[in-house]
Amino acid sequence: MGRLIVISNRVGQPDDTRGASVGGLAMALGAALREYNGIWFGWSGRTVETFTGQLSVQRGQGATIATVDLEEQDRDEYYNGYANRTLWPLFHYRIDLSAYERSFNEGYARVNARFAQTVLPLLEPDDFIWVHDYHLIPLARELRRRGVKNRIGFFLHIPWPARRLFATLPLHRELVEAVFDYDLVGFQSHDSLSAFEDYVRGEAEGEIDSGGIAQAFGRRVRLGVFPIGLDADAFMAAARGEAAAAWRERMRVSLAGRRMIIGVDRLDYSKGLEERFLAYEEYLANTPEALEQVFLLQIATPSRDEVEAYQEIRARLDAVTGRINGAFATPDWVPIRYVNRTYRRDELAGIYSMAAIGLVTPLRDGMNLVAKEYVAAQPPEDPGVLILSRFAGAAEQMEEALIVNPFSREEVSDAIEAGLAMPRDERVRRWESLIEGVRRHDVAAWRDAFVEALLAAPCSPADRLATAEP
Incomplete structure (x- = not known):
């Protein structure tokens, strides 16, 4: 050959x-x-x-x-x-x-x-x-x-x-x-x-x-x-490495007993970040008991800064994040931690592993490997819940995720509530099915x-x- x-x-x-x-x-x-x-x-x-x-x-x-x-x-x-x-x-x-x-x-x-x-x-x-x-x-x-x-x-x-x-x-x-x-x-x-x-x-x-x-x-x-x-075995090995362990410890301290929702995306209008933030705002408004008990960490890596549409989406996200944090934050808690920088995959593995929910809600996506990375990084004994857009290609393979319409604030809000309330046995069952697919359908x-x-x-x-x- x-x-x-x-x-x-x-x-x-x-x-x-x-x-x-x-x-x-x-x-x-x-x-x-x-x-x-x-x-x-x-x-x-x-x-x-x-x-x-x-x-x-x-x-x-x-x-x-x-x-x-x-x-x-x-x-x-x-x-x-x-x-x-x-x-x-x-x-x-x-x-x-x-x-x-x-x-x-x-x-x-x-x-x-x-x-x-x-x-x-x-x-x-x-x-x-x-x-x-x-x-x-x-x-x-x-x-x-x-x-x-x-x-x-x-x-x-x-x-x-x-x-x-x-x-x-x-x-x-x-x-x-x-x-x-x-x-x-x-x-x-x-x-x-x-x-x-x-x-x-x-x-x-x-x-x-x-x-x-x-x-x-x-x-x-x-x-x-x-x-x-994914290169599934390599990613799972990275999740067991020193960099991932260091970030797990950092996040453990930063959580301060709260639960984390994680989103990781390029800063792109196709990723549905504004819709995601508004759906999360809907969840906070409808679930007062969640205030100060949960936060969304959104890592959005800047890209294509020379294209006007990308400048506009960044400005809109800055504004939406500021408005939501201004409305709900307290002196020792902000509902959205919005980060515009790049992290290595081994570092992300440690962060993923501490998140109760992986929120992957693009408006349209070819595949979306973040969904698979989130699953691969989860601890088997206490895994988190993947919420996944039906318009991501990954949804055809990952049926045990909570599949949502990212254009519906109510549907995503309901999925966040269901994911955070999901019993451990059901989380383990769903994760075992998802990780088996991630490993079988690897790179x-x-x-x-x-x-x-x-x-x-x-x-x-x-x-x-x-x-x-x-």
């Missing part, structure tokens, strides 16, 4: 077992790269005055990291523009925030072409290529135009939107047509797969057979659902399922090349 070539917008450090504080991509792909002695290629995060295509290569334990610098215009039009001001809000059902500008689309196409041209010298005939996420949907098309015949798979980490929503995107048909240059396309959930299939049938006049093979635009691609998992299972499906997918590069533009 050839090497695994992972291509994503940004690259992580697969040798760092602690990984990033919230995101799970570096952790997940690190395991895959070590398994297949692979290469991870992507943007360095740096900008230069003129694009040169010069590669920077670092070799670590079991994996090679290759990066390229982009121009400032590339960052503005491709990353801040089309990826995060057009596709991200659209794919998360926020068409009111989507910005449709021709220059964004041009930058997106230009950077995908530059990625294809830059990675080309790294490829060998037996390699198989795994492209990740919405930043790089057209990448297979660009590789095929350059004569690449390798198997290429694509995995979408975020949701795929409903057909009518996606059709609001200018040139939506061209973007979906580019998907058909892959051999395999994977989604996080059946909901996203169904939305894509509906588009293929309704807008592209295509067909999907019983084996998951979609046919449209004169080509075929295999479709599948591959829910991403290795995700990796192996996708790679196996990619290697088994119908592959006819000659047909693709015949239909591709020169």
Whole structure:
């Protein structure tokens, strides 16, 4: 078997077992790269005055990291523009925030072409290529135009939107047509797969057979659902480590006999943080006996500060937090501890373990690994309760959580009350089912399922090349 070539917008450090504080991509792909002695290629995060295509290569334990610098215009039009001001809000059902500008689309196409041209010298005939996420949907098309015949798979980490929503995107048909240059396309959930299939049938006049093979635009691609998992054993080992133990002790002192609800998210409008705060306010208003006995710790890591929508959500959350704390706080208690900084995953494991409730309520999410991390960090003898949005991909796997509609303040408030009152026996029963799923559907299972499906997918590069533009 050839090497695994992972291509994503940004690259992580697969040798760092602690990984990033919230995101799970570096952790997940690190395991895959070590398994297949692979290469991870992507943007360095740096900008230069003129694009040169010069590669920077670092070799670590079991994996090679290759990066390229982009121009400032590339960052503005491709990353801040089309990826995060057009596709991200659209794919998360926020068409009111989507910005449709021709220059964004041009930058997106230009950077995908530059990625294809830059990675080309790294490829060998037996390699198989795994492209990740919405930043790089057209990448297979660009590789095929350059004569690449390798198997290429694509995995979408975020949701795929409903057909009518996606059709609001200018040139939506061209973007979906580019998907058909892959051999395999994977989604996080059946909901996203169904939305894509509906588009293929309704807008592209295509067909999907019983084996998951979609046919449209004169080509075929295999479709599948591959829910991403944790590197569960490594995370549980980190939860038993020194950093986690130190944070458990810090939180034990800080709790002062109170009970903690925990939320951990990137600071993003898709995470439903404002709705979460308002639902928690509803709980406090309806449950006076909870005052001074419980608090919400919300860790919200800032991101994409250059995008106006993110500046606006941060300002709104600052205001809502201040208002709720002003209304309910006492001299020695505040109902919301709102923190804008990053913590390592081993540190978070210690914090998770002290929380009576994990509150994971995105308005729309591809998977949400925080839900799985919270479960993995719980003490088996006295676990907390996971409250999970029905609109997170994780809800399809984690049925023993308290599943809620994050748009309903009353429903989330009721779930908080039920979770805090839940008897220990029921908490243990639910946790045992959840942790069994987290361990069974871990990152290795995700990796192996996708790679196996990619290697088994119908592959006819000659047909693709015949239909591709020169």
